[in-house]
Structure formats: C-alpha cells, structure tokens
Amino acid sequence: MPRIRVIVTLKPSLLDSAGRTVADSLVKLGYTELSSARIGKVIDLDVSSFDEARVKEMCDKLLANPVIEDYHIEGVVE
Numbered sequence: 001m002p003r004i005r006v007i008v009t010l011k012p013s014l015l016d017s018a019g020r021t022v023a024d025s026l027v028k029l030g031y032t033e034l035s036s037a038r039i040g041k042v043i044d045l046d047v048s049s050f051d052e053a054r055v056k057e058m059c060d061k062l063l064a065n066p067v068i069e070d071y072h073i074e075g076v077v078e
Helices: 017-028 052-063
Strands: 003-010 040-046 069-077
Touching: 003 052, 040 052, 052 069
Parallel strands: none
Antiparallel strands: 003 040, 003 069
16 A cells, blocks of 8 residues: 655745744754754554645645645655
8 A cells, every 4th residue: 555745835925933932942952953843743544545636635624724835745754
C-alpha cells in the first residue's frame, strides 16, 4: 500500500506567528544561529494506488486552505 506525503505550509507572504514564537524561543535558549522558523504540517496518506490528480483534489478540498496555504506532494515515501 503506497504512502503519500503531503507537506502543507503557509504562503510565504503570510506572517507565521507560531514560527516566530518558536524562533524567538530558540534564540532565547541560546541557538543564536537561527534567523527564522516556519511551521507547517505533514500529512501521510495510505492509499490503494497513487493517483496524483486525486491527491491534489484531496488537498484542494480538505487538507490545505488554498487561500493561505501552499502544499507539496512528495509522492510515495517509505
């Protein structure tokens, strides 16, 4: 059974307040080499067969908000 990985992130033009909080906290903990962080989500889908058009349809209808998020389908992963 193939496993499809979808990476969903905020569009680059949008402020990522969670990412900013993480970055600020890491710098305060001494990780001064960090300049920024972005938070996203990883969704693994177990499917009977890989059909990229169907996975895009899933993303557009439910998994990602196309107004504020981008997504990337990695395809079959181990």
